[in-house]
Amino acid sequence: MKPDGKVVLLGDMNVGKTSLLHRYMERRFQDTISTVGGAFYLKQWGPYNISLWDTAGREQFHGLGSMYCRGAAAVILTYDVNNLQSLIELEDRFLALTDTASADCIFAIVGNKVDLTNEYALLLETEEENRPEKPVTSCISTKVQKQVHLDDAVALYKKILKYKMLDEKDVPAAEKMCFETSAKTGYKVDYLFETIFDMVVPLILRQQAEGPLQTVDITNYKSAKRTKSGCCA
Ligand SMILES: Nc1nc2c(ncn2[C@@H]2O[C@H](COP(=O)(O)OP(=O)(O)OP(=O)(O)O)[C@@H](O)[C@H]2O)c(=O)[nH]1
Ligand SMILES: [Mg+2]
Numbered sequence: 001m002k003p004d005g006k007v008v009l010l011g012d013m014n015v016g017k018t019s020l021l022h023r024y025m026e027r028r029f030q031d032t033i034s035t036v037g038g039a040f041y042l043k044q045w046g047p048y049n050i051s052l053w054d055t056a057g058r059e060q061f062h063g064l065g066s067m068y069c070r071g072a073a074a075v076i077l078t079y080d081v082n083n084l085q086s087l088i089e090l091e092d093r094f095l096a097l098t099d100t101a102s103a104d105c106i107f108a109i110v111g112n113k114v115d116l117t118n119e120y121a122l123l124l125e126t127e128e129e130n131r132p133e134k135p136v137t138s139c140i141s142t143k144v145q146k147q148v149h150l151d152d153a154v155a156l157y158k159k160i161l162k163y164k165m166l167d168e169k170d171v172p173a174a175e176k177m178c179f180e181t182s183a184k185t186g187y188k189v190d191y192l193f194e195t196i197f198d199m200v201v202p203l204i205l206r207q208q209a210e211g212p213l214q215t216v217d218i219t220n221y222k223s224a225k226r227t228k229s230g231c232c233a
Helices: 017-026 059-069 084-100 120-126 150-163 189-210
Strands: 005-011 038-045 048-055 074-080 106-112 178-180
Touching: 005 017, 005 059, 005 084, 005 189, 017 038, 017 048, 017 106, 017 189, 038 059, 038 189, 048 059, 048 189, 059 084, 074 084, 074 150, 074 189, 084 106, 084 150, 106 150, 106 189, 150 178, 178 189
Parallel strands: 005 048, 005 074, 074 106, 106 178
Antiparallel strands: 038 048
């Protein structure tokens, strides 16, 4: 079965892409091993099937990224809120991989691992809904000052719009598309994915109305001839 739409997670190794997908699909947090290549889940959203692609952040798999992004309806650029370099990498290394995504692809920027920051307790207080299963209130002393602020993500979102030559007026507001999550506690994980699915549906409808994705016409290519000289026998 062919999925109706595709959502891809990109970002540096160790930011928590696999954990976020796992939390959303399996409803739990467990130890992960660094992803090799890529993998996907299928999520039914209303009458639509959406494929959710997990990619490998490791440098050695970098070349695969643009392949996974091909035709994507949404790309979730993920960083770790405690690692500034992981946000910088999104711009330097991952953004160009999205050139193969759908022309009206939706972009989200997600700062994961907020549970490790000293702001987390405050976030929980101000967010009555989307409460995690188990608020982590112990071990306050081990919490760290957040390295990346939401403003930095918003600035990156605006850079992406420039890169894509999109007008701010035509796309969802930056503030709406920058999220902070915790795959460990579940904080805002459902909210993230479901906000994106809702945005992807109109895109799916549009794509379906326009017919199948444009594919490369191979009828003009000469079929590769096998010559004797090219044969190793
Ligand atoms: N505290 C905390 N740890 C997390 C969170 N999300 C992931 N981790 C941990 O961070 C490490 C990396 O998580 P992964 O989900 O494997 O990261 P990834 O982005 O898939 O990494 P690659 O597959 O190598 O690209 C693991 O040890 C996770 O347990 C989170 O929200 N909070
Ligand atoms: Mg992974």
